[in-house]
Amino acid sequence: MKRYARVRKKxxxxxxxxxxxxxxxxxxxxxxxxxxxxxxxxxxxALLAEATAIKLKKDAKAAFFAGLLHDVGKLLLPPSLFDGHxxxxxxxxxxxxxxxxxxxxxMHLHMFTALCAGFHHNLYKAGYGVSxxxxxxxxxxxxxxxxLDVSTIVSICDFVEAFTSRATKILDGSDKAPDLKGMLYAxxxxxxxxxxxxxxxxxxxIITK
Numbered sequence: 001m002k003r004y005a006r007v008r009k010k011x012x013x014x015x016x017x018x019x020x021x022x023x024x025x026x027x028x029x030x031x032x033x034x035x036x037x038x039x040x041x042x043x044x045x046a047l048l049a050e051a052t053a054i055k056l057k058k059d060a061k062a063a064f065f066a067g068l069l070h071d072v073g074k075l076l077l078p079p080s081l082f083d084g085h086x087x088x089x090x091x092x093x094x095x096x097x098x099x100x101x102x103x104x105x106x107m108h109l110h111m112f113t114a115l116c117a118g119f120h121h122n123l124y125k126a127g128y129g130v131s132x133x134x135x136x137x138x139x140x141x142x143x144x145x146x147x148l149d150v151s152t153i154v155s156i157c158d159f160v161e162a163f164t165s166r167a168t169k170i171l172d173g174s175d176k177a178p179d180l181k182g183m184l185y186a187x188x189x190x191x192x193x194x195x196x197x198x199x200x201x202x203x204x205x206i207i208t209k
Contacts, residue, residue, distance in 0.1 A: 003040070003043050003044065003047075003207040003208075003209060004039075006047070006207070007043045007046060007047065007068070008025070008028075010046075010047075010050070010064060011024050011025060011068075014061050014064065014065070016061065016065060019109070020065055020110050020113065023069070023109060023110065024065060024068050027042075027068070027069060027072050027075070028042075028043070028068075030075055031075065034079045035074060035075060035079050037082050037084070038071050038074045038075075038082055040165075041071065041158075041161060041162065041165065042067065042068050042070065042071050043207075044161045044165070044205070044206045044207060045067040045068070045070060045071075045154065045157045045158050045161050046064050046065070046067035046068035047064075047067075047205050047206075048067070048157040048160070048198065048201060048202055048205045048206060049063040049064060049066065049067035049150075049153050049157045050063050050064040050067065051201050052153050052156075052157060052194065052197050052198050053153055055197050055201065056153070056193075056194065056197060058149055058150065058153065059146065062112065062113075062116075062146070062150050063150050063153050063154065065110075065113055066112075066113050066117070066120075066150050066151065067154050067157060067158075069102070069106065069113050069116075069117055070116060070117045070120045070154050071098060071117070071158075072101075072102045072105055072106060072117060073098035073099060073100065073101030073102030073103070073104075073105060073117065074098045074101075074102075076097075076098070076101045076105075077094060077095065077097065077098060077101075078094075081094060081095055082095075084166060096121070096128045099117065099118050099119075099120060099121045099122065099128055099129030099130065100118060100128075100129060100130065102114070102117030102118060103115065103117055103118030103134065111136065112143075112146075112147060112150075115130065115134065115135065115147050115151065116147060116150055116151045116154055118130030118134060119147070119148070119151035119155070120151055120155045120158055121155065123148075123151060123152050123155045124155070124187045124188055125187070135147070152188070152191050152194060153194060153198075155188075156184065156188060156191065156194050156195055156198050157198055157202075159184065160180070160184070160198050160199065160202050161202070161206060163180060163183075164180075164202065165206070181195070181199060184198075184199070
């Protein structure tokens, strides 16, 4: 089964509440118009995040939809920023807006998923996006932990998928390690167990078509 058909089936089978399925399908449809590389990327991240969550006994449904919508903010940026060229520091400054953009676009529709979109680049040193101050004050510690757990899974899956699918230069300085595992261990020192699970799965999960 091709990647999009597999992802669409999972969206419909999960049948989440509050219109999340419709939001996900609409995002994929919009991405297909002129952000196809983003569409391919988020589909793979969703599948990899789901599989990782299952292995770690976390919420696979939440991880799947957070993975699928983590880059929704890129739709507000020029497609040329994601065409595979080595971007300049000035372009990178624009790209970094996508985490906050995604949070703002989703926050009044799907707050949990919005926070995962906002956090997915701010769970490592020199990251960017939303902060703990953006969490709703009324949320319980258990819900906050779940957001951070799922966001971390998505963040690592996002990095692995991008690193293994693109030939572009990394501008955040994390490419100093000699290999992908070393790079991830340095980037996520407190989450090496998640790194190990993602690295054990990604070759089986990531689909190129």
